[in-house]
Amino acid sequence: MTATDLRPQAAPPRAARVATWMYFGLNGFAVGMWVVHIPSIEQKTGITHSTLGLLLLVLGGAAFTGMQVAGPLVDKLGQRRLVPAAGILLGVALAGPGLATNWWTLGLTLILIGFGNGSIDVGMNAQAVVVERGYPRPIMAAFHAMWSIGGAIAAIVGAATLRADVPPEVTLASAGVLCIVLSLVASRFLLEATVPPEDDVAEGGQRAKPSAKLVWALGGLAFGLMLSEGVANDWAALHFRDILGTSVSTAAYAYGAFAVAMTVGRFLTDRVAAVVGPAAIVRWGAAMAAVGLTLVIVVPWVPVALVGWAVFGLGLAGGVPQLFTAAGNLDPRSSGALMARVVGLGYVGLLAGPALIGGLAHWMPLNIAFILPVVLCVLTFFGGPVLKSPAVKKDVS
Structure with missing residues (x-):
């Protein structure tokens, strides 16, 4: 089996690479925008530090669940469907904390943020692996660097809007819309992993699974x-x-x-x-x-x-x-x-x-x-x- 066998032709590898950069960047940006606004959301909803700590655990649990659900769905539905869907879900959910008024409404929105974040995390990394197969050298680490860049941009934008007294609901909703738009724009350039027929059968009539x-x-x-x-x-x-x-x-x-x-x-x-x-x-x-x-x-x-x-x-x-x-x-x-x-x-x-x-x-x-x-x-x-x-x-x- 060769790298070419695994490389679909739905989009040029370079275009897919840029699109995948966009997903890593928007994921880092979305997470960063939430983190920057945690103190103001905590004050707005009137929750205590201990309650916030529990809600952050809920967010982490939802993210882990999203990863485990998204993994098989990536293989079943394809990356060109799941990755944009996860990005859109994350964008919609990002508006939620700004609209929350108490602990349980905030908790519901954090479940959605966590699930969307976990889903896009698995999906965009799987897409990065597919894109990397179209290159003669490793390119995965640069995708992860773009996540960090997205987080840095969020810190700058969030600090500026908070200093200007822009309401959190406005900033987070605007950031969510941006994530949705970027997800839709980038979706058409994603690649889909394919496996050639000769790879389906290995010795004994069935492809060996990794241990x-x-x-x-x-x-x-x-x-x-x-x-x-x-x-x-x-x-x-x-x-x-x-x-x-x-x-x-x-x-x-x-x-x-x-x-x-x-x-x-x-x-x-x-x-x-x-x-x-x-x-x-x-x-x-x-x-x-x-x-x-x-x-x-x-x-x-x-x-x-x-x-x-x-x-x-x-x-x-x-x-x-x-x-x-x-x-x-x-x-x-x-x-x-x-x-x-x-x-x-x-x-x-x-x-x-x-x-x-x-x-x-x-x-x-x-x-x-x-x-x-x-x-x-x-x-x-x-x-x-x-x-x-x-x-x-x-x-x-």
Whole structure:
């Protein structure tokens, strides 16, 4: 089987690549717009911090459910149907928090946001795998970088509208309409994965399925890397404030160093992966991340800690895209379902990381609690060779 066999001709690969960039960007933008407005929505609905925390868990659960539902639907209905539908659902749902008046109306809208976000997450990653098959080199990491760019744009737009006292319902509804329009515009350029007849039959009259152990191994690596990413998202600034004693404004630089390094790293990863291979990206990226976070743990100087958070972000930048590509290429006939498992496990890690560190911080200093993601990065270094398995490859023969 060759890459050409798997490449449908519904749209030129370059057009499909741009369309997929748009979906990653609009997803990051939609999530960012919600996050920026959390404080104002909390105040408007009159809910407490504890209630908000429970509702955010509901959102996370809905996202995980959306991933598991969308995976098989991608394989059954096709990506050109599911991805735009998920983008439209996310756009419609995004208007909801601005219209919510109490905890239960907010909860209902967050269920829709979570489900839409989980669905488009699986769908757009599956589409990215299909688009990548039309290229002679890796391009997955750049898609993930576009998600980060979308989130950054949301932060800028959200801050500007909040400063101008634009009502949240107006801003979120407008952002939702933009997501719907972009989903419709980009939909016509998506590719559809196809499997040639000769690939349907393998030895014994049936195509061999990838082992569950291999899928779980990829999912476990995604869990560890995304848990580490979640730790940086929620605790980097607090580490600067509580452990290093900086001001709130200086503390913001910690997460900024991590986020900028991760975004830049994702734009660079594809070129490096084409030379060294995906296993090396996962392994040595995890090693780099472990070194960076170790600096954060042991060195109490702000400049060195900033370097540590940046190295941590650079190391984590390329690993997850390689794992998603591997999952999507295990079996083109069920790439959506397989990717849903790996993406879902990674998402659980992203949600669990901040909570686990918070629990550990009750018993030890915050920087010591960071040993957990360091250990996971080290385990990822030793588990990375799973990407060298014959079943985990992109066939370009």
